[in-house]
Amino acid sequence: MGQNPEMMRAVVAEGSGGPEVLRVVQRPVPRPGVGEILVRVKVAGVNRPDVIQRQGGYPPPPGASDILGLEIAGEVVAAGPSAGRFSIGQPVMALVPGGGYADYAVVHEHNALPIPPGLSLEEAGAIPETYFTVWTNVFDRGRLQAGETFLVHGGTSGIGTTAIQLAKAFGAKVIATAGSKEKCEACLRLGADVAVNYRQEDFVAATKEATVGRGADLILDMVGGDYIPRNYDAAAQDGRIVQIAFLQSPKVEVDFRRLMVKRLTHTGSTLRPRSPAEKAVIARALEDKVWPLLAQGRCRPVMDSTFAFEDVAKAHARMDGGEHIGKIVLTL
Numbered sequence: 471m472g473q474n475p476e477m478m479r480a481v482v483a484e485g486s487g488g489p490e491v492l493r494v495v496q497r498p499v500p501r502p503g504v505g506e507i508l509v510r511v512k513v514a515g516v517n518r519p520d521v522i523q524r525q526g527g528y529p530p531p532p533g534a535s536d537i538l539g540l541e542i543a544g545e546v547v548a549a550g551p552s553a554g555r556f557s558i559g560q561p562v563m564a565l566v567p568g569g570g571y572a573d574y575a576v577v578h579e580h581n582a583l584p585i586p587p588g589l590s591l592e593e594a595g596a597i598p599e600t601y602f603t604v605w606t607n608v609f610d611r612g613r614l615q616a617g618e619t620f621l622v623h624g625g626t627s628g629i630g631t632t633a634i635q636l637a638k639a640f641g642a643k644v645i646a647t648a649g650s651k652e653k654c655e656a657c658l659r660l661g662a663d664v665a666v667n668y669r670q671e672d673f674v675a676a677t678k679e680a681t682v683g684r685g686a687d688l689i690l691d692m693v694g695g696d697y698i699p700r701n702y703d704a705a706a707q708d709g710r711i712v713q714i715a716f717l718q719s720p721k722v723e724v725d726f727r728r729l730m731v732k733r734l735t736h737t738g739s740t741l742r743p744r745s746p747a748e749k750a751v752i753a754r755a756l757e758d759k760v761w762p763l764l765a766q767g768r769c770r771p772v773m774d775s776t777f778a779f780e781d782v783a784k785a786h787a788r789m790d791g792g793e794h795i796g797k798i799v800l801t802l
Contacts, residue, residue, distance in 0.1 A: 474499055474508070474547055474574065479802075480537045481571035481782050486526030489786035494779070497537065500569070500576045502550030505746075507579050509562060513595025514570045515541040516777075516785050516798040517628060518692075518715065519742065524786065530568045531743040539570020540742065543585065543595035544802075547574070555579045561591070565598040565749055567742055571782060573802060580750035583757055586765040596771040596797035600632040601760060603714060603741050604690075606752050608633055609640070609759075611737050612688045612712045616641025621677055621686035621704060623647045623693050625657040625665065626795040628771075629714070633690055634660045635769035636760065642688075645680055647673045649792070656795050660772065677704040685709060695719045702728040702736075713738030772796030 480497040502508045520538045522528040530536055543563040546556045556562055556579060564582035569575045585594045608614050620637045624630045625646030637644050638661035645664040646657040654665035666676040677686050685706035691697055695718025701711050702724070709732060729736065741749075763769045774794040777785040779802045788798055 474510075478573035479779065480569075480573070481539070481779075482536055483524045483538065486524070489524070489783035489790065491524060492538075492783050492786060494782070497572065499574045500535075502548055502553065502576045504551045505553050505578055505580070506550040506576045507546050507553050507556055507562075507582060508548035508550075509542060509544045509564060509575050509577060509582070510547045511542045511570065511573060511575050511802050512544040512591050513542065514539045514572075514779075514800045514802065515596050515599055515628075516789060516800060517541065517599045518789070519599075520571075521786060521789055534567040534742075535569035537569040537572050539566065539568065539572065539575070541565055541595060541598035542570045542575050542577075543591045543597075544575075549579070550576075553579045556582065556584075561585045561594070563594040563598050565602050565741075565753070571779075571800065578746035578750070581746050581753055583753055583761070586761050588767060589764060589770065592773065592776055592799055592801065593771050595799050596628070596773060597764075599741075600628040600771070600797070601636075601756055602749065602752050603629055604632045604636055605756055605760065606741065607712045607714055607739060608637065608688065608690055610752075610755075611739060612690065612710050614640065614642055614688050617643075618687035619643045619645065619677075619681050619684070619706070621645045621647075621673070621689045623673075623689075623691050623697065624717075625662060626653040626772075627692070628797045629690075629692060630657070631660055631772040631796050632769075634662050636763075638662075639763050639768055645677055645686060653795060656772075674700050674704045681706065688712070690714065693717045695722055698722050699724050699728075702732070702734060705732060705734055708733050710735045710737070714740075774798050776801055
């Protein structure tokens with residue numbers, strides 16, 4: 471470990487509940503294993519899965535740390551056996567299965583990525599979770615093509631703001647849903663062709679109107695519940711729906727005749743439990759296809775707010791409140 475300390479600050483949830491269950495505790499600094507690097511964390515992203523874990527609904531996968539946090543940016547301070555991709559002192563951002571809310575985190579070197587020029591550390595710490603999620607679901611599973619119409623729910627979330635920008639960058643027409651006039655305006659500024667205030671409009675009717683009755687070729691949904699049958703209504707013939715979360719219930723009654731008649735594909739995925747090797751494939755695609763866009767400034771994370779590490783409960787309260795637009799990060 472060299473000059474790195476033995477102990478570090480880390481955030482865990484003591485029990486399940488609101489932001490008040492979060493605690494800053496002392497933990498041993500982890501040691502990098504084979505193919506892993508140790509990163510001195512400077513920025514940790516705050517994501518919806520962290521909130522669900524805090525609430526007791528998203529336990530860490532087997533072998534993962536109980537320390538919260540799925541994305542980090544910082545600098546490499548040590549490398550385990552066979553890890554040679556990054557040099558000591560090199561700035562990186564990384565997707566981690568847990569352990570991100572801490573002074574130090576270990577990550578497989580192929581789940582870490584260099585920081586494109588022109589990005590701040592705060593922006594870098596706001597990228598991995600949403601960019602990995604959007605790439606694998608919208609482009610890998612969803613097969614979004616230039617010229618298609620893409621409907622994304624939660625347009626001002628971290629996922630939504632990322633999906634709007636990447637879909638536009640790759641030539642799609644984008645319809646986004648959001649819950650206020652301000653949030654709809656933010657979606658349009660990011661490049662959405664149509665923004666639907668779901669509190670005032672029916673997104674199915676709005677999608678049909680925007681596509682002259684055809685519907686959306688691809689729908690990215692993190693809501694679930696009664697959105698599932700409505701997504702079937704909003705989808706085009708041969709449309710695809712990708713499910714990535716459930717803000718409403720994961721259980722719903724659906725008439726599958728619509729799926730048959732329209733020849734729909736409804737798929738979904740989770741990211742966190744995937745192996746480092748599976749995540750490495752996504753990382754390579756991002757570095758090849760998306761990192762040039764970040765370097766050119768054609769897309770970048772939308773930053774809502776930055777909180778000091780000790781104010782992690784305030785950061786979670788900000789996310790719980792639902793008023794944020796874009797990403798919330800912690801600085802260490």
